[in-house]
Amino acid sequence: MHTAAAIADFRSYPLVHALTAATPLADRVHVTWADGRLSPFHLQWLRDNCPCQQCVYNVTREQVLEIVDVPEDLAPDEVRIDDQGRLCVAWQDGHQSQFDPGWLRAHAYDNASRAERLAGKPQRQLWKRDLQLPVFEYQALIEDTDALLQWLLAIRDIGLTQVRGVPTEPGSLKQIAQRISFIRESNFGVLFNVQSKADADSNAYTAFNLPLHSDLPTRELQPGLQFLHCLVNDAEGGESIFVDGFAIAQALRQEDPEAFDALCQIPVEFRNKDRHSDYRCLAPIIALDALGQVSEIRMANFLRGPFDTSVEQMPRLYRAYRRFIALTREPRFRLMQRLEPGQLWCFDNRRTLHARNAFDPTTGARHFQGCYVDRDELLSRILVLQR
């Protein structure tokens, strides 16, 4: 028979601290643990999370119960800890719920448990020009899921990686991207070819230098990961440059908080436009998460529309924008490297800004292929590999 925890999720929740007591109160149960922690669980929460096969379909492990179908004042007849250490609730309407203590502890929402979960979240590592570039071998990533996991964790936490030993046939980028998941398509294709073209539909497809930017800031959700795979690189110039946008945002926040606030508050429109498409997205350059941490940088000067803010705010926005760009140009932040055939960059497009020096197409061919994979796919893949 499945345990309650197995039914509710595909993860396992080992027993860390045993349940020692369970005391029913008016609207909650107070549970105490072997380490002395006290966790309140509201009756609504317990009933809602009942893992039995009536409440959760055991094939999909998705909930069938809707809590609104249970009276708001449903109370237990009995609350006890059984001989397997589970919390057992016998409800007044006859329903029975049993909670695995490992699962229950992992989902406790007392302050200490919540703080513990928050502290256990992955920590990003900010970097500057002296980053020890995380480099991985193609063959290992294809064959070995441990190597794959290490690569994915580096993408998640550092946001810039290089892979070497990649075949140089066009399209071979797909194999490595699909080790994570499917590729996110855009109007530029599933794979895009970065080459200088006479009929370019973006400055990316010229030989111009491209200033530090994120790709597709013109979409509501910027692509999570960007791959750039070098097939041929015989032209002079064209070096890749990267900065950690989160490190720059942090520097701006410390050195010029007024400019930082302006870039968090004032939305800017970005545009991709050609004969067949017209993408526009209005959003601030720096996005913060619910805890006030920088969660995303959105920036591409060549895709920016005219600033549209009040007359009073306009000088503030220009000052902040200039300050941000000036920071991205400071050598302390910039990692520069020329990509050789068989190498690829994989980086967090919403964090790590990338640039390209101008190249001279008369000195030789240059052909990169690129593609995108979304952050949802990266995080899902990591969770599955960590099971």
Add this chain to the structure above:
Amino acid sequence: MHTAAAIADFRSYPLVHALTAATPLADRVHVTWADGRLSPFHLQWLRDNCPCQQCVYNVTREQVLEIVDVPEDLAPDEVRIDDQGRLCVAWQDGHQSQFDPGWLRAHAYDNASRAERLAGKPQRQLWKRDLQLPVFEYQALIEDTDALLQWLLAIRDIGLTQVRGVPTEPGSLKQIAQRISFIRESNFGVLFNVQSKADADSNAYTAFNLPLHSDLPTRELQPGLQFLHCLVNDAEGGESIFVDGFAIAQALRQEDPEAFDALCQIPVEFRNKDRHSDYRCLAPIIALDALGQVSEIRMANFLRGPFDTSVEQMPRLYRAYRRFIALTREPRFRLMQRLEPGQLWCFDNRRTLHARNAFDPTTGARHFQGCYVDRDELLSRILVLQR
């Protein structure tokens, strides 16, 4: 020769009001128009938006200039209106900028001009059970771009449409979806088959009733448009139900503002999990835009993880969640219709919640196909069709 406006964009900006005067001040130019409006333009803004072929690459119409390369105190030697009605600025460093008056007026950022643009934005139409369902004919959408545009505007502004006369061969949904753009893939495929399956990886692939929900609330960006195409529907039951999530949010805001605030403020985790994937997204059920308007509903009871908020907030969240679900069940909001073979639903997945009554697979076959297209693609297609 291209006009300034043609170089800067693919849109056209007809002359509505002529420029009548331009007065340089310390950090800006005051421009007056034939209708008496006064628009300040900061010098930085004017230099930044210079549309000349040195500043904007005329093939891609993307900016090459970076404003940070121009001194912050750059001033004009001369500002005048030329005999073609353009604003001409001769900068101290010798650079010359000319602004088309149609373009300039369309981008003016005085309060009146900004209010005018805001008022000109598309207005959504909220609906309840008595919606006059917008119905479109497949063949017209394939052949006629005017019909196509009308359909896309209905999806954008009403959020629920039906298409009839669709071929019932599996895969034919692709043709109509690709009239908008490429399809957004997910772990469920490019097209997903909605059928009752023994090894279901979601309750959607059972014969259960599905309560009102959005698809993929487990992803950072929920799919913008959802298509559901009926190939076979011989089973009893399985009627489609829709509610306008924005109308429900508005009702909640009016009838129970405390519950509304809780659903805007307290993030909830949604999860899609199977043997191969583990998607999690933490976000509030109701999202507001920068103006405080409801911009998105994220809801699927069967994909929701255990609530994780403070002990103090937990009863508030349960009360609000119950209230919201109760509203979605009120007949005043619910449109119910059985889909017949050759018909499809196309709706705004981030606004219009959908449900399915249970069906009885022993009474006959039922086979729907579905897919997603993102909102960026819808809006781009509309803008191109409107050029």
